[in-house]
Amino acid sequence: MNKDSKIYVAGHLGLVGSALMKKLKNQNYSNIVTKTRKDLDLKVQVEVDLFFQKFKPEYVFLAAAQVGGIIANNNKRAEFIYNNIMIQSNIIHCSYKYKVKKLLFLGSSCVYPKNIKNPIKENSLLSSELEYTNEPYAIAKIAGLKMCESYNIQYGTNFISVMPTNLYGYNDNFNLDTSHVLPAIFRKIYLGKCLMDNNWEAIISDITKRPLEKIIDISSNKKILDGLSKYGVYEKSIEIWGSGNPLREFLWSDELADACLYVMQNINFKDLCYKDKEIINTHINIGSGEEISIKELAILIKNIVGYKGDFFFNTSKPDGTFKKLIDNSKISSLGWKNNVSLKEGISRIYNWYIE
Numbered sequence: 188m189n190k191d192s193k194i195y196v197a198g199h200l201g202l203v204g205s206a207l208m209k210k211l212k213n214q215n216y217s218n219i220v221t222k223t224r225k226d227l228d229l230k231v232q233v234e235v236d237l238f239f240q241k242f243k244p245e246y247v248f249l250a251a252a253q254v255g256g257i258i259a260n261n262n263k264r265a266e267f268i269y270n271n272i273m274i275q276s277n278i279i280h281c282s283y284k285y286k287v288k289k290l291l292f293l294g295s296s297c298v299y300p301k302n303i304k305n306p307i308k309e310n311s312l313l314s315s316e317l318e319y320t321n322e323p324y325a326i327a328k329i330a331g332l333k334m335c336e337s338y339n340i341q342y343g344t345n346f347i348s349v350m351p352t353n354l355y356g357y358n359d360n361f362n363l364d365t366s367h368v369l370p371a372i373f374r375k376i377y378l379g380k381c382l383m384d385n386n387w388e389a390i391i392s393d394i395t396k397r398p399l400e401k402i403i404d405i406s407s408n409k410k411i412l413d414g415l416s417k418y419g420v421y422e423k424s425i426e427i428w429g430s431g432n433p434l435r436e437f438l439w440s441d442e443l444a445d446a447c448l449y450v451m452q453n454i455n456f457k458d459l460c461y462k463d464k465e466i467i468n469t470h471i472n473i474g475s476g477e478e479i480s481i482k483e484l485a486i487l488i489k490n491i492v493g494y495k496g497d498f499f500f501n502t503s504k505p506d507g508t509f510k511k512l513i514d515n516s517k518i519s520s521l522g523w524k525n526n527v528s529l530k531e532g533i534s535r536i537y538n539w540y541i542e
Contacts, residue, residue, distance in 0.1 A: 188216075188246055188289070188452055195220045195244035197229065197278055198251030203293055203351075205358045206444035207248050214448070220244055230270055235277040239285040247282050247290040248447060249275060249331075257428075257507055259365040260321040268323035275331040279346065283338050290346040291451050292335050294328040294470065296436075296513050297321050298350060306476075306514035309350075309468045318508045332470045339456045340466055347450055347459070352474035352513050355532065356440025357539055363418045364400050369437060372427065372485050373492075373536065378415060379425045380494040387411075424497045428504035431482030436512050438475045439532040442525045446473045449523045458521070472513040475525050484529075491533050 188194070194211065198204040199221040211219055220242050228234050229251055253263075253270045260267055275292065282290045299307045301318035317325045328350075335346035359370045366374070374397075381389045391405055402414030412422070419426025450471065459469040479487070485498055518524075 190215050191218050192216070192245045193218045193220060193243065194246045194248070195242065196248045196250065197274075198249075200358070201250060201252075201254075202354060202356055202359050202440050203443060203447075204248070204250040206356060206440040207250060207447060210441070210444040210448050229277060230273040232273075232277050235281050236284070239281040239287075243285055244282075245288045246451065247278065247287050248451070249278050249290060249292045251275075251278070252293070254324075254360070254367075255365040256367045256371060257320050257505055260324050261505075264323040267321075268327050271324060271327035272330055275327070276334065279331070279334050279338065282346065283342055283344050288345065289451060289455075290335070290344070291447055292331050292346060292348040293447070294332050294348055294350045295325070296350050296352045296472070296474070296511060297325045298329045298332070299511070299513075301508045305510050305512045307472070307512065308514045309470055309472055309517060312468055312470075320505060320507060336466070336469055339469075345456050347454065347456060348470040349447060349450060350470050350472050350513070351443050351446075352436040352438050352472075352511075354438055354440050354443060355536065357536070359440070359536075361397055361540075362399070368428075368435065368481065369484065369488075369533075372425075372481075373488050373533070373540075375418065375420050375425050375427075376485070376488050376492050376494045377537075377540065378420050379496050380492050382412075382415070382420070382422050383494070383496055419501070421496075424499055425485075425494075427481065427485055427498050427500050429481060429500065429506040430502050431485070431498075431500045432480055433506045433508065434478040434480050434510045434512065435484070436474050436476075436478045437484075437529055437532070438473065438525065439527040439535075442475075442527050443473060446518065446523050446525075450518075450521075454521055471518050471521070472515055473518055473523075474513045474515050475529070476512075476515050477529065478510070478512045479529060487530060488533055491530070491537055 300315040332348035338344045355369045360366045361370045361374045401417040404410045
């Protein structure tokens with residue numbers, strides 16, 4: 188990939204896409220093509236086809252997707268499977284049709300079975316049943332990685348799939364109705380600290396900048412308190428969903444961007460195929476190699492933010508998969524390793540968020 192190669196970043200405003208944009212610009216890639224959802228509906232085949240026909244990108248980062256936490260995944264199952272399959276199918280097929288030199292497809296570690304030996308290796312894919320709450324999203328992502336693999340085998344394309352672990356970073360989704368666990372807990376703790384500090388100016392500013400569906404009236408402190416309580420944010424305590432016992436692995440989004448660029452620059456599909464063996468499971472795990480319980484994560488964020496209140500764990504809410512640590516040996520053997528600790532990453536998030 189040359190500095191003036193035409194590069195299309197699909198989903199450039201999202202958590203991963205914005206990190207990729209920053210990384211590409213920092214490395215002086217000057218010919219980057221982007222389109223907002225308003226300008227290009229990736230679910231519509233004819234629009235995607237016309238886009239590729241007009242711009243003819245040479246390299247594609249497929250970071251566009253509909254994502255969310257446990258409740259969003261479970262409540263919008265049809266949307267998650269349909270929208271994600273349509274987005275990735277249109278982009279992957281047009282990348283083949285218009286002779287894209289290389290495509291990188293971003294999946295998710297949720298493609299792996301719920302009860303599988305940890306750390307999870309790439310060859311665990313499709314070995315047993317998925318976690319039910321995010322099954323539609325996982326199936327969509329499995330379809331995407333298998334589509335890349337199949338096009339490579341049949342058409343000789345160079346499409347590579349990476350399966351990152353749970354991500355966090357700048358431009359994350361902090362909407363408490365749809366966000367993943369880390370940004371959700373982070374925002375709850377931040378708002379809880381503001382309550383304890385009696386900092387209503389900061390609370391109103393936060394809700395105004397990132398509106399919440401259950402808080403439509405900020406005309407009085409009491410109405411705001413009533414709204415926050417619906418999200419488990421109280422004057423002296425914070426509700427955390429589940430038991431707090433499940434273990435999770437987290438990766439700083441800028442590090443994923445670094446790994447994706449490394450793969451795009453240095454790794455080809457042929458490098459992922461074993462000689463004289465069936466071509467299968469050629470995707471690459473990308474993670475931090477460290478795990479932490481949800482309870483320990485909440486305490487870590489609490490200490491960084493400076494929150495003095497208590498937690499209570501609502502065990503009537505789902506825990507999800509108990510343990511999900513992915514095996515990073517493949518990406519390590521290919522020459523990439525992460526460097527940012529979870530504590531350092533959350534500290535960066537806090538400084539960014541309050542600014």
